[in-house]
Amino acid sequence: MRDAPMTTYAPTLAKSLSTGRGVRLRKAKSGLAAVLVTGSFAVALVPLVWLLWTVISKGLHAVTRDGWFTASQRNKTYTDPGGGALHAIIGTAEQVALCSAISVPIALLVAIYLVEYGRGALARVTTFMVDILTGIPSIVAALFIYAVFIGTLGQSKAGWLVSLALVLLMIPVIVRTAEEMLRLVPNELREASYALGVPKWRTVLRVVLPTALAGIVTGVILGIARVAGETAPLLVLGTYTPNRNSDLFHGPQGTLPSFINDQTVNASSHGTYQLGADGKPHLVHNFAVDRLWGAALTLIVIVMLLNLIGRLVGRFQKISD
Amino acid sequence: MPLRHRQPEADPPPVEQPSLETSIADSGPKDPAAEMIGSAEPLAIGVMEPAAADTADSAVPLAGAGRIRLGDRIFRALTAGSGAFVVALIVLVAIFLITRAAPVVGQDKASFLFSRGFEVSVAPLRFGVADLLWVTAISSLIALALAVPVAIGIALFITQYAPASLRRPTAYVIDLLAAVPSIVYGIWGIYVLAPRLEVVQRALYHLGWIPLFKDKGVATGSIFDAGVVLAVMILPIITAIAREVFERTPRGHVEAAWALGATRWEMIRMAVLPYGRSGVVSGAMLGLGRALGETIAVMLILSKPSNTAPFSFSIFDGGQTFASLIGLNMQEANGKTETGAYIAAGLVLFVLTFVVNAAARAVVARHREYA
Numbered sequence: 001m002r003d004a005p006m007t008t009y010a011p012t013l014a015k016s017l018s019t020g021r022g023v024r025l026r027k028a029k030s031g032l033a034a035v036l037v038t039g040s041f042a043v044a045l046v047p048l049v050w051l052l053w054t055v056i057s058k059g060l061h062a063v064t065r066d067g068w069f070t071a072s073q074r075n076k077t078y079t080d081p082g083g084g085a086l087h088a089i090i091g092t093a094e095q096v097a098l099c100s101a102i103s104v105p106i107a108l109l110v111a112i113y114l115v116e117y118g119r120g121a122l123a124r125v126t127t128f129m130v131d132i133l134t135g136i137p138s139i140v141a142a143l144f145i146y147a148v149f150i151g152t153l154g155q156s157k158a159g160w161l162v163s164l165a166l167v168l169l170m171i172p173v174i175v176r177t178a179e180e181m182l183r184l185v186p187n188e189l190r191e192a193s194y195a196l197g198v199p200k201w202r203t204v205l206r207v208v209l210p211t212a213l214a215g216i217v218t219g220v221i222l223g224i225a226r227v228a229g230e231t232a233p234l235l236v237l238g239t240y241t242p243n244r245n246s247d248l249f250h251g252p253q254g255t256l257p258s259f260i261n262d263q264t265v266n267a268s269s270h271g272t273y274q275l276g277a278d279g280k281p282h283l284v285h286n287f288a289v290d291r292l293w294g295a296a297l298t299l300i301v302i303v304m305l306l307n308l309i310g311r312l313v314g315r316f317q318k319i320s321d
Numbered sequence: 322m323p324l325r326h327r328q329p330e331a332d333p334p335p336v337e338q339p340s341l342e343t344s345i346a347d348s349g350p351k352d353p354a355a356e357m358i359g360s361a362e363p364l365a366i367g368v369m370e371p372a373a374a375d376t377a378d379s380a381v382p383l384a385g386a387g388r389i390r391l392g393d394r395i396f397r398a399l400t401a402g403s404g405a406f407v408v409a410l411i412v413l414v415a416i417f418l419i420t421r422a423a424p425v426v427g428q429d430k431a432s433f434l435f436s437r438g439f440e441v442s443v444a445p446l447r448f449g450v451a452d453l454l455w456v457t458a459i460s461s462l463i464a465l466a467l468a469v470p471v472a473i474g475i476a477l478f479i480t481q482y483a484p485a486s487l488r489r490p491t492a493y494v495i496d497l498l499a500a501v502p503s504i505v506y507g508i509w510g511i512y513v514l515a516p517r518l519e520v521v522q523r524a525l526y527h528l529g530w531i532p533l534f535k536d537k538g539v540a541t542g543s544i545f546d547a548g549v550v551l552a553v554m555i556l557p558i559i560t561a562i563a564r565e566v567f568e569r570t571p572r573g574h575v576e577a578a579w580a581l582g583a584t585r586w587e588m589i590r591m592a593v594l595p596y597g598r599s600g601v602v603s604g605a606m607l608g609l610g611r612a613l614g615e616t617i618a619v620m621l622i623l624s625k626p627s628n629t630a631p632f633s634f635s636i637f638d639g640g641q642t643f644a645s646l647i648g649l650n651m652q653e654a655n656g657k658t659e660t661g662a663y664i665a666a667g668l669v670l671f672v673l674t675f676v677v678n679a680a681a682r683a684v685v686a687r688h689r690e691y692a
Contacts, residue, residue, distance in 0.1 A: 026584050026587065027584055029584070029586055029587075030584035030585050030586035030587065032586075033585070033586035033589070034482060034585065034586070036474060037474045037477045037478045037481075037482055038478055038482060039474070040470070040471045040473075040474025040475050040478065041474065041475050041478045041479075041491065043471055043474075044471060044475055044495060044498070044556055044560075045494070047498070047514075047553045048494065048497060048498055048501075050509075050513070050514075051501060051505070051506070051509045051513075054509055054513050055505060055509070106403050106406065106407075109399055109400045109402075109403035109404075110400070110403045110404050110406075110407055112400045113400035113401050113403060113404040114404065116400070117397055117400055117401060118404070122401065122404055122405065122408070123404065125408050126404035126405070126407055126408055128679075128682065129407050129408045129410070129411045130407060131678065131679075131682045132411055132675060132678055132679065133407065133410070133411065134678070135607065135610040135611070135614075135674055135675075135677070135678035135681075136411075136414070136614070136671070136674065137613070137614020137615070137616065137644060137670060137671070137674055138614070138616060139614065139616045139644045139647050139648055139667065139670070140414070140418075140614065140667050140670055140671045140674070141414075143418065143647065143651075143663070143664050143667040144413070144414045144417055144418060146651070146660070146664070147417040147418060147420075147421045147664055148413075148417055151417075151421055151657075151660065151664075152417070168410065168414075171407065175407075199390075199392055199393050200393045200396070200397075201392050201393050201395070201396030201397075202392070204396070225500060228502070229501075229502020229503065229504065229505070230502075230503075231502070231503065231504045231616065231617035231648075232616035232617055232644070232648055235616070235617070235648045235649075235651060235652055236647070236648070236651045236652070239652075257502065257504045257617070260504050260505075260508065261504060261617070261621075264508060264621060267508075267512070292508060293508075296504075296505045296508060299502055299504075299505065300501060300502065300505055303500055303501075303502055304497070304500050307496075307497075307500045311493070
């Protein structure tokens with residue numbers, strides 16, 4: 001069936017080969033295609049470079065100022081300079097840490113199940129559901145946690161609920177990578193271990209997992225990078241505060257994405273007039289804009305660094321395909 | 322396969338093999354594993370199905386064997402349980418969304434699927450999702466229309482045109498697009514990109530006799546702006562899948578095309594594209610799934626029309642998608658009715674993405690059978 005296009009195309013090609021004009025036309029077509037294909041890569045570079053440049057050029061100012069990494073936004077309005085992103089960094093770090101602590105063991109067990117045991121209906125359904133989980137919109141994951149914990153169990157909004165929603169998004173990323181890596185572990189290693197009388201579960205934990213460790217770590221880091229920038233669950237399950245709150249379980253908690261989102265409220269105004277010491281109104285710079293891009297730069301650097309580290313760790317993989 | 326039989330053909334690593342041999346020899350007849358190998362049975366310990374393991378258990382009653390099997394049984398149950406947990410998770414998502422949404426949709430004074438307007442706080446309550454459905458679909462389709470050709474181009478560039486040393490870095494650069502958090506796409510889209518896209522929008526107003534391009538007075542924050550940003554966001558997803566299938570084009574097809582004297586483009590059209598078609602389709606559908614559910618970027622970009630604004634087909638109008646409506650209003654939503662209405666909208670989105678993703682996977686699965 002796959003051969004059909006070839007057999008139908010070949011006679012036309014043979015005919016056009018015989019005439020000189022046809023050859024020139026075909027070469028011109030091929031050249032045009034090469035230009036378009038190369039051009040499409042250039043087209044993709046435009047938004048990437050443009051976006052990175054925007055974030056760096058607009059955000060560097062705020063990030064390099066004193067206190068960005070040591071202060072919160074407590075009592076700062078968009079007319080006040082200063083303040084930092086510490087409250088947001090703490091919130092993001094804690095929520096992602098809790099999410100990882102829940103996701104990593106579950107995801108690894110699922111991957112082990114699919115590779116080492118997975119035959120039959122449950123394995124097929126699990127593979128399918130992991131695929132579906134990969135495609136689940138983050139807002140739907142958030143609504144699910146809302147329906148269960150706030151709607152049914154009567155909890156109030158807090159950071160840990162955001163973490164739970166992120167678990168749904170993180171599990172499939174880790175399962176996919178870990179599954180791929182576990183499959184690369186040569187069967188000879190397992191057989192050698194069984195031959196020594198080592199039970200299967202110890203073989204998996206002591207032989208298979210260590211062999212695939214680097215690849216699994218890559219998966220975990222990529223999973224963290226995936227959820228660190230998620231905003232939708234924060235809208236549904238979290239509340240933002242400019243104050244420092246390191247308690248995941250009580251009260252509102254700021255994170256980097258919700259910090260950015262909060263600053264967008266004032267960022268569109270071009271500044272505001274305030275009475276100065278001379279009794280005349282002065283245009284005050286809108287500091288929300290600086291903070292907006294500063295927070296975006298901080299977030300993008302964290303996520304891209306995680307991505308880079310994840311890929312570098314992957315290079316230390318003992319096995320490869 | 323018994324390890325001993327393999328030894329003569331494949332030169333094993335000198336360090337590992339002797340130790341294996343001695344340990345088998347040492348444990349001798351005491352060890353059930355060694356016994357099985359000695360009798361040239363297929364190496365089935367632990368690889369066999371649970372039922373088979375149980376019979377073996379009773380057939381070879383050995384001290385300590387029960388304890389080992391117990392560990393295996395626990396471990397197996399643990400991993401299988403995790404698999405079942407993931408399955409249960411999806412089922413629970415559906416159940417909880419439905420139980421929260423169903424009573425509220427019942428209170429709806431208008432047709433849920435086919436009416437417009439989403440009014441959750443002032444009576445009469447109306448939860449028509451027709452508008453949301455339209456904006457969600459059209460913004461995602463704009464994204465697809467823009468992203469798919471470019472993604473095919475990039476995938477071809479990486480697999481067929483770029484020199485081998487450039488392939489990995491090129492692919493990595495495209496993957497970086499996927500690493501950018503969606504909220505950053507959102508603020509870049511509304512503050513930086515949308516003002517520049519106004520020129521394009523104004524140019525397309527000349528085609529205003531087509532309802533799709535009608536001027537609605539929305540300079541920035543139109544569905545079109547959102548579609549362009551979504552296109553950038555789904556580009557790496559489609560590219561990754563297209564690249565993967567193009568790479569797997571059978572060598573024979575490619576060489577046959579060259580042998581016929583095909584130019585590079587003809588080779589691509591004869592061998593690479595027909596082979597990769599289903600991959601591109603499934604990649605596009607995965608991208609579509611992502612675009613349908615994108616929340617924060619779309620929410621920041623789209624301008625919100627008033628509730629009474631008449632419906633328009635124009636892509637230069639503002640609007641709301643399922644996800645942006647929920648993201649925007651769920652924060653302040655109170656009470657069962659209000660939250661239930663948004664959860665109902667979320668349920669429609671869930672079903673939509675579920676269908677699209679399942680279809681995409683089905684296409685991939687069918688492709689694998691042929692490959």
